[in-house]
Amino acid sequence: MSSPSTQDHDYCLQLVRQLDNDRYLATLLAPEALRDLLWPLYAFDAEIARIRGLVTEVSLGEIRYQWWRDSIDAIYEGRAVEPHPVLIGLEPIIELGDLPKHAFVNLIEARRFDLYDDPMPTLNDLEGYLGETSSVLMQLAARVLVGEDSFALSDVTGAAGVAYGLARLMATLPAQCARGQCFVPLDLLEKCDLTPAHVMAGRRDQGLDVIMSQLRHHAQRRLAEARERVSEVPAMALPALWPASLVDLYLKRLARPGSDPFKKATEASQLRRQIRLTKMWLTESF
Template identity: 35%
Template sequence: MDELAALVQQGDPDRYAATIAASDSARARLWPLYAFNLEVARAPWVTQEPLIAEMRLQFWTDVLDDIAAGKPARAHHVAAPLAQLWRAADLPVALGQGLVAARQWDIYRAPFADDAAFRAHLDATSGNLMWLAALALGAPPHSEGPVRAMAFASGLANWMVAIPQLQAAGRIPLVDGRDSAVAGLARDGLAQLARARAQRRAVPAPILPVMLTGWQAGAILQRAAQRPELVAQGGLLRSEFRRRGVLMLRALSGRW
């Protein structure tokens, strides 16, 4: 588990920071999922060859197929603990498959077909991951709405932060990149965040470490809504000190 913790800490420091307030048992369930997400998200970017990237994603599809079929876990530093968790928590394999399939977009340079396709991508990646994490900590079915609403806001905020890098890599990250459209999209994200927070009572306290992964979403989306030109400039993030302070206050208050 220490290897997974180090992997998440290095590759996904914000999600790692959100787990610090969690119990040991919660972290033991979250880190395999977050490490899995990292491996899948990186797969399209470690090579310039689309076929090799496809093969890397196929590996994770096969890992999930093996879990569904009850086959022995693959000898891989993430796949083995992931399989153990998946079976112990009885997680839906289809959610993981959807997350992997969505990463096909990262391999190629085609734009999203429309706004619905873009939103579906966020839901399949950020949404599926956050709901899987919530399920791993025992979330009841009625929590899915607010969890996915938070995931959309969080995923959109992270996406907007990554836009300069995506564009530099030759991708077309937005259906409409005009400032007015970017500001409108950010407002949609803020509305989803408000929706999630309005349904706090539907999310049990043990799910707090999962919801805290969206701790930056509000500030990022607010800045994007007010100054959409900052998105292309890469100017959405606050200072590290202030960001960590916000996380600490949310963790202590239990109000994500």
Template identity: 40%
Template sequence: MPSRPAEAAQPVDVQPVDPGPIDLVRRYDHDRFLASLFAPAGLRPAIWALLAFNLEIARVREVVSQPVIGQIRLQWWRDALDEIYTGKPPRRHEVVEPLAAAIVAHGLTRTHFDTMIDGREFDLGDEPPASLDALERYLEQTSSRLIDLELEVLGVTAPAAFEAARHAGVAWGLIGLVRAVPFHAAQGRIYLPADLMAGAGIDRDVLLAGKGASAVLVKPLVDRAAEHLMAVRRRRKEIPRKAVSALLVARQAAAYLRRLVQSGYDPFDPHVNAPDPGAVFRLAVGRYLALI
């Protein structure tokens, strides 16, 4: 790993915490996990609980055999939140219990959780989003709302930070879905907009076979992600420093965006998802210089 400034060398004095959320996030959402290490140490357990909750609802489609079972699992989470917000003891679950502690300690907004769960209902179907606009709305419901909750944990109230969160979440989601094209194709799933596929003359079955993710289809998503990242940067001077760790996904999205451009917009290029040895250094620079 590249050397880094001495002041940035020790950002991760991890506090003891229930192993459930931190292990889940470190293993299955490593990019967000790295970004979380630049939040204040005392707030990281709450952020890990949020990230673990996001993982739980994001993986529902992967662990169920039928959409109706997925609906039941999502309803389980709605019921668990009902119990938390009405003051009942939280369910004995490795994510629910620390999530309840985070909600109580930081007064987290219930609507964000409900919107995230509602957004994940889309995952249970087999149809791709109708358009790029529809895909962005899905990402605002899921990825952006997660950042909103992180900002609440960090005690951020500045409107500019939440507007930046909307753009950062969509940018991260767009780049993430492009990078995940091979993974989703193997599962028989498509998140690339139907209108773009039709306009590019790309057949669904060809795409699922891993042969149709051409630049003409991928480039519009990457270009739109770049627009959202620019919107984040335009608000940089209005964003309080304590919000930066929640918005570092914008720097990570920009790094993956560059890889996609270098690959010729080919998500099947191994370079796109190769390990990034410079990630921690890049995030440290972003955190300490307030660059997002």
């Protein structure tokens, strides 16, 4: 096993800072020793999440997913891994936290959906997708931070991850539409006599407003479910959940009169996010 170098560490940190800024800001509030454990994990997720944007053909994306899948296999089988900064950083963390292989495999497999232009079939399917991506990342982070104590947090990280993942999907609709992706569930569209083409066109109408309201309320419910059990979360595990504290900011902006999430990405300023995260740090909440 290769020990991560300063360059490996910096690669992971900068990748998270660029591609997953919410988690970057949240992790800055964690103790320094814990930050170094989280950067490679979040960098792995960022690498998987950006594959769609790096390739011009589905087959090339499949090759990249398979490369990461094979690399995870190599780590768990004790074989030499490719000299990639994320893999070098991830290997000792997997061993330290006794992280389950299936979590990484399921995350990769769920992200394969990103390569294709198929619409998300149902809200339940979207929940499953977010569970295997956003929620599992929180679960793994909690496992790294508090070990076996994280087993009791699966419901909390599950609900918080869905809430955060859904809020981020709604906040970044224009980028998805530009890539030809539709994460708005087909079953919700059909109930309003709409199709994915209406989403791609980026034209607001009453039906899309109704659907966006339904999705916002769904995210709010999941966040409320997670927060009901905040007293069960060890303080050391909170950095894994802090990104969920930003859900309120995104949902408020999405619900503003005149807001058009299909035309312009819904973002919160770094200052507002830092203030919110600092409040969560001070109050030991999320």
